[in-house]
Amino acid sequence: MRSLYWFRSDLRLADNFALAEAMRTSDFLIAVFILTPATWKTHAAAPCKIQFLLENLKTLSESLWNQGIPLLIRKGPFFADCPKVLEKLCHQYDIDNLHFNHEYPLDERERDEAVTRRLASSVLVSTYHQQLVLSPGEVLSKQNTPFQIFTPFKNAWLVKVHEQQAWHTYKAVKKKFKSNINPDPIPSRLKGFTGQKIDLCWQAGEKAAQKNLKVFCRDKIDNYQKHRDYPNIDGTSQLSPYLVQGVISPRQCITAALDVCDLLDIFSIKKNEGVATWISEIIWREFYHHITHFHPDVCRYKPFKLKTDNIPWRHDSNALEAWKNGMTGFPIVDAGMRQLLKTGWMHNRLRMITAMFLSKVLLLDWRLGEKHFMEHLIDGDFAANNGGWQWCASTGTDAVPYFRIFNPTIQSQRFDPSGDFIRRFCPELFHLNNKVIHNPFAFGVKPGDLDYVLPIVDYKAMRQRTINLFKRL
Ligand SMILES: Cc1cc2nc3c(=O)[nH]c(=O)nc-3n(C[C@H](O)[C@H](O)[C@H](O)COP(=O)(O)OP(=O)(O)OC[C@H]3O[C@@H](n4cnc5c(N)ncnc54)[C@H](O)[C@@H]3O)c2cc1C
Known part of the structure; x- marks a missing residue:
């Protein structure tokens, strides 16, 4: 053949x-x-x-x-x-x-x-x-319909993977072909994609990806549950850029997680909270791909919950630009947005904080943020990005309830208690102590004393406005 x-x-x-x-x-x-x-x-x-x-x-x-x-x-x-x-x-x-x-x-x-x-x-x-480990159609409800809620999807996914032992990987075939056709050179740059100047932190190729997976499973996975929400701790795998391009497979991730922890069965992950939580994240990835497959309207700029298209999103290009550039006056939001611009990646906790801030505090259309993320993320993936945005904006399936709106100051105090993550990306706040840094002007710093923008909105007022709008839907 x-x-x-x-x-x-x-x-x-x-x-x-x-x-x-x-x-x-x-x-x-x-x-x-x-x-x-x-x-x-x-x-x-x-x-x-x-x-x-x-x-x-x-x-x-x-x-x-x-x-x-x-x-x-x-x-x-x-x-x-x-x-x-x-x-x-x-x-x-x-x-x-x-x-x-x-x-x-x-x-x-x-x-x-x-x-x-x-x-x-x-x-x-x-x-x-x-x-994916299980493709769309392989995980269905008892009524043979696709799941729309994550937890039952996850439970059914675990049962199926257990039955099929579906985490086992395929070995590469060792076969040598004789070819008189030479490989083509790979361009080192592509016109139209040269603007963003960042130093890539990811080494290319399968070997590098496998090494990162091994190190993560050896050194970090046990504490994943404890560390994963703290952007200043290097506690997540950072494998997303590889997973998105298929340099590594989700099955390889699961096999490695089970192997390293000496677990022989997908159900025994419950014994190790770190492994269980990490595998759960891989299942979120699967869930959003299934949603994309069964609900193609999400690929047509439609929200999963159609009635949320009636939200009168504000049009405020200044606020949008401030958010994009990390100049909102909310330090944790600004640090997250600057991490994205500087490194091409953003920690998951910050993706949630910044996405919720755009959609439910600034009350700007979540699709503007979805696009901005794609334009800058090294791991930009339609299914995960759209799923994440619709979760935060409360327009998606199994999304966060509309009245749950992260308070950036409280999030900052909880997940960057020392303020060191903020200091890394907002040098103008470097000298502030770990109490004041989360919201300088609210904690007594005078505007003239700090070279940092005043908050561009009143969080409490905007939060109430959003809740009222969702209530009326
Ligand atoms: C608004 C928003 C946008 C997002 N956009 C993307 C995106 O474009 N591409 C992307 O891969 N992930 C996206 N995510 C999910 C998540 O933030 C990243 O997968 C994660 O931060 C990548 O870091 P990691 O590899 O260290 O993840 P780990 O915590 O080590 O997780 C392991 C893997 O599980 C998968 N995963 C983890 N969390 C999620 C999740 N919530 N949804 C789907 N898959 C998940 C990823 O493939 C990840 O590499 C988004 C989340 C939000 C809230």
Whole structure:
């Protein structure tokens, strides 16, 4: 069989059943990655995410070439160009079988359906589910419907994973192909994605991802439950950039968590709170991908709870700019937003604080924040980002109740008690003590004495305004 493997968000050799199948069934195998910058722009992909993608492609190409598989690079530039690009390749190399893994957001699904329609009469199109431990449709309620609430989803997910022992990973196939086709060079930059100047903190490639996973499981997972909410503690895995591009798989994460803690069974995670909580986060990832699959309207700028579209969001470009630039006068919000701009990543607790601040304190449309996050996050992922935003804005499924609105000062006192995280990203507050730093002007600092913006809104008044608006829905 002569096969073509199409890489997308599965940039790895290990635990890649689709690639293993392509290798096993073929005597001729080439791989392709299609650059689609025009569509990535419409998806608001961050320059740092694209930069990381190119670096991951480089290491992927080297690993594939070690096994005689050339990675070819083609340019769309739109998703809509993929069918003709693949058709041309199939024709050029006399391909019998095209392999790829599913992706669940709407545009990706429509792209794949168009590819299958275009090629199915001439080529065998083999597709697989590898982005999640359990794919959409595998976890359903007793009534055979998709879950909309996380806890029953999680319980059913655990049962199913236990039954299938679904955390076991697939070994990479050790097979060497003979190829007279050379891999294409990987561009080091992509036009349109060069603006954001940050030093990437993530080393590209499977090896680096596996090392980070190992270190996290060895040194941090036991205390994950205790540390994960404190942005100044390096207590989470920071594996999200790898998971988003499929450099590492969620199954590999679960296997490693179970292995390191010497747990043989997914149900025994209850014995270790750190492991149990971390695996729960991986299940949130699965949950949001399932939501995206079964409720494609969320990909069409719609809130999950449609009636929340009647909220009269404010139009205030000054407030939006202040939020984006970390200049709201609320130190913990500003520190979080500046972490995003500076590093391309933001701690989960801060994503919640800043997202809730935009949507329910500034009362600005959550979709503006969702887009800004995507434009800057190295781990920007439609399902998780949309799910996270709709959770915070109380427009989503199983979202936080509308009347729960984080008070930034209290959040700051609880989760950055020493103020050191704020000091790291807001140097103008560096000299303030750990009482005053959480809300300087409320705690006695005179405006003229500090080079920092006054709070741009009155938290209490805005909170009440939001609650009244939601009540009226
Ligand atoms: C408003 C908002 C926007 C978000 N946008 C994204 C995004 O674009 N991409 C993204 O990967 N995550 C997003 N998240 C989820 C979460 O903040 C990040 O996954 C997490 O901070 C990544 O850090 P980590 O790898 O150290 O996570 P860990 O705490 O180590 O968790 C392990 C993995 O579980 C998954 N995960 C953890 N929390 C969540 C969650 N709440 N929802 C879905 N998956 C989760 C991630 O893949 C993460 O890498 C968002 C959350 C919020 C509130």
